[in-house]
Amino acid sequence: MSTTSQIRASFLERWRSFRLATWLGWQIESNWADPFLFAIYSLIKPLAGTAILVVMYSIITRSDFASPVFPYIYLGNAFYMYVGQVMTGISWAVIDDREHYKTMKYMVIAPLHFPTYLMGRGVARFIIATISVFVTLLFGVLFLGVEIDLAQVDWLLFIASMLVGVVMLAMMGLILAGVMLLLAHHSWGIGEAVAGALYLFSGAIFPLEVLPPALRPLGFLMPVTYWLELLRRTLVGPVAQAFPTLAALSNLQLMGILLGLTLAFALLASFSFRWCMRLARERGLIDLVTNY
Amino acid sequence: MKLLDDYYTITLRQPNKFANFRRKTMDFAILSEHLGRVYKIRGAKKAEAKQIIALQDVNLEIRPGELFGLLGPNGAGKTTLIKILTTLLAPTSGRACVAGFDVQKEAPKVRPRINMVSGGESSGYGLLTVRENLWMFAQFYGIPSRQAHQRIDELLAVVGLADRANSKSSDLSTGLRQKMNVVRGFLTDPDVLFLDEPTLGLDVGASREVRRFVRKWVDDDPTRTILLTTHYMVEADELCDRVAIINQGKVLACDAPATLKQRLQREAIFRMQVSPLNGSGLGALQGLPGVRKVSLHEQNGASTLEFILEREDAIAAVVNALTAGETRILHLQKREPTLEDVFVDLVGRSIEEVERAEQAEG
Ligand SMILES: Nc1ncnc2c1ncn2[C@@H]1O[C@H](COP(=O)(O)OP(=O)(O)O)[C@@H](O)[C@H]1O
Ligand SMILES: [Mg+2]
Numbered sequence: 001m002s003t004t005s006q007i008r009a010s011f012l013e014r015w016r017s018f019r020l021a022t023w024l025g026w027q028i029e030s031n032w033a034d035p036f037l038f039a040i041y042s043l044i045k046p047l048a049g050t051a052i053l054v055v056m057y058s059i060i061t062r063s064d065f066a067s068p069v070f071p072y073i074y075l076g077n078a079f080y081m082y083v084g085q086v087m088t089g090i091s092w093a094v095i096d097d098r099e100h101y102k103t104m105k106y107m108v109i110a111p112l113h114f115p116t117y118l119m120g121r122g123v124a125r126f127i128i129a130t131i132s133v134f135v136t137l138l139f140g141v142l143f144l145g146v147e148i149d150l151a152q153v154d155w156l157l158f159i160a161s162m163l164v165g166v167v168m169l170a171m172m173g174l175i176l177a178g179v180m181l182l183l184a185h186h187s188w189g190i191g192e193a194v195a196g197a198l199y200l201f202s203g204a205i206f207p208l209e210v211l212p213p214a215l216r217p218l219g220f221l222m223p224v225t226y227w228l229e230l231l232r233r234t235l236v237g238p239v240a241q242a243f244p245t246l247a248a249l250s251n252l253q254l255m256g257i258l259l260g261l262t263l264a265f266a267l268l269a270s271f272s273f274r275w276c277m278r279l280a281r282e283r284g285l286i287d288l289v290t291n292y
Numbered sequence: 293m294k295l296l297d298d299y300y301t302i303t304l305r306q307p308n309k310f311a312n313f314r315r316k317t318m319d320f321a322i323l324s325e326h327l328g329r330v331y332k333i334r335g336a337k338k339a340e341a342k343q344i345i346a347l348q349d350v351n352l353e354i355r356p357g358e359l360f361g362l363l364g365p366n367g368a369g370k371t372t373l374i375k376i377l378t379t380l381l382a383p384t385s386g387r388a389c390v391a392g393f394d395v396q397k398e399a400p401k402v403r404p405r406i407n408m409v410s411g412g413e414s415s416g417y418g419l420l421t422v423r424e425n426l427w428m429f430a431q432f433y434g435i436p437s438r439q440a441h442q443r444i445d446e447l448l449a450v451v452g453l454a455d456r457a458n459s460k461s462s463d464l465s466t467g468l469r470q471k472m473n474v475v476r477g478f479l480t481d482p483d484v485l486f487l488d489e490p491t492l493g494l495d496v497g498a499s500r501e502v503r504r505f506v507r508k509w510v511d512d513d514p515t516r517t518i519l520l521t522t523h524y525m526v527e528a529d530e531l532c533d534r535v536a537i538i539n540q541g542k543v544l545a546c547d548a549p550a551t552l553k554q555r556l557q558r559e560a561i562f563r564m565q566v567s568p569l570n571g572s573g574l575g576a577l578q579g580l581p582g583v584r585k586v587s588l589h590e591q592n593g594a595s596t597l598e599f600i601l602e603r604e605d606a607i608a609a610v611v612n613a614l615t616a617g618e619t620r621i622l623h624l625q626k627r628e629p630t631l632e633d634v635f636v637d638l639v640g641r642s643i644e645e646v647e648r649a650e651q652a653e654g
Contacts, residue, residue, distance in 0.1 A: 012434075020431050024417065031419045102415035106476070109378050110432040111404040282382045284331065284375070 021120025088191030089125030090173030361532030418462030582606025
C-alpha cells in the first residue's frame with residue numbers, strides 16, 4: 001500500500017470512528033424517557049448551580065452586581081461547565097462500554113481508532129453543555145445585568161477560542177479516559193471530581209492571585225485559564241481587562257499560549273493514552289467487570 | 293563434544309527459535325508458539341502477591357478452513373487464549389499470529405480480519421434496536437449500509453430473530469441478546485472467527501441452531517476459520533474438525549475427535565449405576581488390577597461410575613469389590629469411548645470433577 005492511500009485509509013477509519021461514536025453517544029445521552037428529566041439535567045441543574053454562586057456573591061459583596069468582578073465570575077462559571085461535561089463525556093465512555101454495555105472488547109478488536117471513538121462519544125455531552133451554557137448566559141443577561149453587547153463581541157476570536165478550547169478539553173478528557181482504563185473500582189464521577197478540583201486552578205471564579213503562591217504555577221499551566229480569559233475578553237472586552245492576572249498579555253499572546261498548551265496536552269494525551277492502553281492489555285483490564 | 297553441542301544449542305540455535313515462524317504464519321490461520329500467560333494478583337501487602345499460570349507453552353497450528361475446538365473445564369485457560377489471539381490481552385511469553393499477522397506487534401492488521409463472540413453475557417446497547425446495534429458494528433468494519441442491512445436480515449433469519457429486528461435490545465431475553473451477539477460475530481465475514489463458549493446459556497434448540505450454522509459457515513467457504521471453545525464434550529465431538537484438550541493452561545492432546553478416541557480403542561469402557569456411594573470407596577476401586585481410571589458422577593441421589601479398564605475381564609474384580617462392600621449394582625453397560633473418556637484418561641478426572649474441585653477450592 002502506498003503512503004498516500006495508507007494515510008487516506010487511516011483518515012477514513014478515524015472519521016468513521018468519530019461519526020459513529022457521535023451518533024451512538026447522542027442515542028445514549030438523548031435517551032431520556034421523559035423530556036422533563038432532560039430539562040432538569042441540562043437547564044435546571046446548571047441554573048441551580050449558578051444561583052448558589054450568585055447568592056454567595058451577593059452576600060460577600062453586599063450585592064455589588066455593578067462591579068466588573070461579577071461578569072468575570074459569571075462568565076467563568078458558565079463556560080467552566082464545558083470542562084466537566086466534555087471530560088466526563090469522553091472518559092465515562094470507557095466505564096460505560098466496559099462495565100455497563102460490555103461492548104468495550106468488541107470495540108477494541110474492531111478496526112476503529114479507539115481514542116477518536118471516545119472523543120466522538122463526548123460530542124453529545126458537549127452539545128448538552130452548550131445548551132446549559134447558553135441558557136445560563138441568557139439568564140445572566142436578562143436578570144442579573146451581565147452586559148454582553150452582541151455588536152461589540154469579537155466573534156472571530158470567540159469562535160477560534162471555542163474551537164481550540166474544544167480540542168483542548170477533548171485532550172484532557174482523553175488523558176482521563178486512559179486513567180479510567182486502568183482504574184477498576186468505583187471510578188464513578190471521577191470526571192466531575194477532576195473538573196471540580198481544577199475549578200480552583202483555572203481562574204474560573206477568582207483570579208489566580210488568590211491562590212497560595214506555591215499553587216499558582218499550576219493555574220498558569222492549565223490551558224483552561226487562558227481559554228476562559230479569552231472568552232471573557234471576546235464577550236465583555238474592557239471588563240475582563242480590568243483583571244490583573246493576565247492583563248499584560250494581548251489577545252494574540254493569549255491565543256498563542258492556549259495553542260501551545262493545547263498542543264502540549266495533545267502530545268501528552270496521545271502518549272499517555274497509548275501507554276495506558278498497553279498497560280491495560282498487559283494486565284487484562286480491557287474486558288474487566290467490577291461488581292459494584 | 294557434549295559441551296560443544298550445548299554451546300551450539302544455546303548460542304547459535306537460540307536466536308533462530310522463531311526462524312520458521314515468519315514463513316509459517318502465511319500458511320496458517322492461527323499459529324502460536326510457546327504461548328504463555330501469567331496473571332499477577334497484587335495483594336494488599338507485597339508478600340500476598342501471587343501468580344496464576346493461566347496458559348503454558350501452547351503451540352497451535354490451525355489451517356484456513358478448519359473448525360477447531362478448544363475443550364476444557366472452567367478455568368482451563370480457554371478465554372485467556374482467545375483474548376490473546378484477539379489482541380485484547382498481551383501474552384507473557386511466546387508469540388502468536390492470526391490471519392498472517394503477529395497479534396502483539398501487528399494488532400491493527402489482525403483486527404479487520406477477525407471477530408469474536410463471547411457466550412454467557414448480554415452485551416450490546418440496550419437502548420438501540422437489534423438492527424441498530426448490528427448496523428453500527430458493521431459500519432465500524434466499513435461495510436456499506438445496504439450490504440449490512442441485507443446481511444443482518446439474512447443472519448437474523450438464520451438464528452430466528454427476524455421478527456425482533458426492530459425491538460430495543462433491552463427488551464430481549466438474555467438468550468435472544470446472545471443470539472444477536474452471535475450475529476454480530478458473523479456479520480463482518482471475518483477470516484478468523486473466535487467463539488468463546490457460544491452456546492453457553494442458550495437453550496437446547498437454540499444451541500443446536502447455532503451449532504448447525506457454525507458448521508455451515510465454515511463449510512461454505514474454505515478460507516474461513518473458526519476457533520471455538522467449549523466445555524461441552526458433545527459440542528467438541530460432533531462439531532469440530534480438530535479438538536485440543538486443555539487443562540490448567542496446558543494443551544494435553546490435539547487431534548481429530550475420532551483419532552483422539554482411538555487412543556482408547558484397546559481399553560474397555562464401562563458405565564455402572566450403583567446405590568449411593570456418597571463419595572466413598574473410589575480409591576479402593578482405582579487400585580484394583582486392570583482399572584486405569586474411575587470417575588464418579590452423583591446426581592439426584594444416584595451414583596454413576598465410569599471405568600476405563602485395561603482389559604474387559606477386569607470388570608469382574610470391580611463387581612466383586614462393590615458387592616463385598618455392600619454396594620448394589622443397578623445397571624452395567626459397556627460403551628464406545630467418548631471425548632469425555634479421553635479427558636479422563638489424560639487428566640485423571642472428569643471435566644465435571646475438575647470443575648467441582650475448582651469450585652470447592654475457589
Ligand atoms: N483477569 C484475571 N486476573 C487473574 N486471574 C485470571 C484473570 N482471568 C482469568 N484468570 C485465571 O486464569 C485461569 C484461566 O481462566 P480462563 O482463561 O478464564 O479459563 P476458561 O475460559 O477456560 O474458563 C483461571 O484460573 C482464572 O481464575
Ligand atoms: Mg472462559
